[in-house]
Amino acid sequence: MIDGEWRYDVEQIQSDETGEFERDTTSFRDWIAGTRRGPDDVVEDGPEPEAGRYHLYVSYACPWAHRTLLTRALNGLEDVVSVDVVDPVRKNEGWEFAPEKPGCTTESQYGYDFLREVYAEADEDYTGRVTVPVLWDKEEETIVNNESEEIMRMLDTAFGEYATNDVDLYPEGYREDVDDVIDDIYPVINNGVYRAGFAESQEAYDDAVADLFDALDQWDETLADQRYAAGDRLTLADVAMFTTLYRFDEVYHTHFKCNEKRIADYEHLWGYLRELCQLPGVEPTLHMDHVKNHYYRSHPDVNPSNLVPVGPDPDFFAPHGRDDLPGGPPTDLA
Numbered sequence: 001m002i003d004g005e006w007r008y009d010v011e012q013i014q015s016d017e018t019g020e021f022e023r024d025t026t027s028f029r030d031w032i033a034g035t036r037r038g039p040d041d042v043v044e045d046g047p048e049p050e051a052g053r054y055h056l057y058v059s060y061a062c063p064w065a066h067r068t069l070l071t072r073a074l075n076g077l078e079d080v081v082s083v084d085v086v087d088p089v090r091k092n093e094g095w096e097f098a099p100e101k102p103g104c105t106t107e108s109q110y111g112y113d114f115l116r117e118v119y120a121e122a123d124e125d126y127t128g129r130v131t132v133p134v135l136w137d138k139e140e141e142t143i144v145n146n147e148s149e150e151i152m153r154m155l156d157t158a159f160g161e162y163a164t165n166d167v168d169l170y171p172e173g174y175r176e177d178v179d180d181v182i183d184d185i186y187p188v189i190n191n192g193v194y195r196a197g198f199a200e201s202q203e204a205y206d207d208a209v210a211d212l213f214d215a216l217d218q219w220d221e222t223l224a225d226q227r228y229a230a231g232d233r234l235t236l237a238d239v240a241m242f243t244t245l246y247r248f249d250e251v252y253h254t255h256f257k258c259n260e261k262r263i264a265d266y267e268h269l270w271g272y273l274r275e276l277c278q279l280p281g282v283e284p285t286l287h288m289d290h291v292k293n294h295y296y297r298s299h300p301d302v303n304p305s306n307l308v309p310v311g312p313d314p315d316f317f318a319p320h321g322r323d324d325l326p327g328g329p330p331t332d333l334a
């Protein structure tokens with residue numbers, strides 16, 4: 001979108017001169033008061049946390065949006081922060097609302113047909129990509145923030161008095177480690193799969209795949225005797241890791257050519273992924289039909305046939321075998 005106008009001539013996949021995928025930075029970056037942004041950084045000024053005031057626009061397909069849905073579910077904020085879900089298939093018009101499709105909703109605030117109209121409502125001169133997730137403030141009628149890492153911090157740390165689960169995913173004593181893991185896995189794992197899949201030169205692809213599998217090999221070793229990504233407690237680092245691992249075997253392995261191994265080939269990463277899938281509250285956030293339909297049918301440059309592969313259909317609900325490791329899920333998870 002440029003100056004509030006939808007443009008059809010903007011490349012869906014952007015890369016630099018070496019063929020390396022470049023992700024634009026997001027532009028709405030306000031914070032809800034009370035959010036713990038870092039170990040010693042609590043936001044003082046900003047819109048107040050309130051029940052019923054905030055709204056999320058998500059795609060069930062998107063790993064970044066999935067982080068926000070998962071944080072909302074683990075904290076028990078389903079009745080506090082409302083959600084609209086876009087059509088998983090994104091075509092020339094960008095993200096669209098298609099309530100007739102399974103799992104999709106209307107745009108509940110204004111009755112809009114396209115997510116770009118929500119962006120224009122917030123800023124009539126908006127220039128930038130129209131991405132999910134979006135955290136919307138119904139009172140100020142604007143976008144608070146459209147960066148998943150920041151939205152998950154807000155949902156986990158600013159809404160304590162409204163959360164029905166006593167769950168803290170950014171606990172004292174773990175915060176530096178959580179931040180380090182989130183920063184470390186972003187370029188090589190979370191964005192690493194996109195660097196591989198959207199690479200426009202062999203070298204850029206080779207680099208991305210090497211970084212990705214080096215990181216996964218290391219994490220498999222770490223998770224052999226460590227229950228979660230930042231230690232023995234479930235944290236935001238697991239939320240960040242999870243949404244990429246969940247999509248890996250069904251999509252990134254094939255569609256993005258990340259095919260040295262599947263997650264199911266890694267003993268510990270695979271058990272870890274299964275445990276996270278089985279945590280109370282997680283299953284309703286899992287929508288593999290949206291995930292597969294989105295990736296295989298929204299990137300004509302990568303998959304011109306638009307066909308969606310049938311497999312491999314991993315069994316995320318097989319026993320995970322991690323109960324003997326130190327630590328465990330939050331006791332209040334319900």
Ligand SMILES: N[C@@H](CCC(=O)N[C@@H](CS)C(=O)NCC(=O)O)C(=O)O
Pocket residue numbers: 026061062063064065129130131132133146147148149
């Ligand atoms: N940095 C953003 C990235 C969000 C993002 O790229 N979302 C994708 C869907 S997976 C999107 O909406 N892409 C639309 C586009 O780039 O035009 C975040 O983490 O929230």
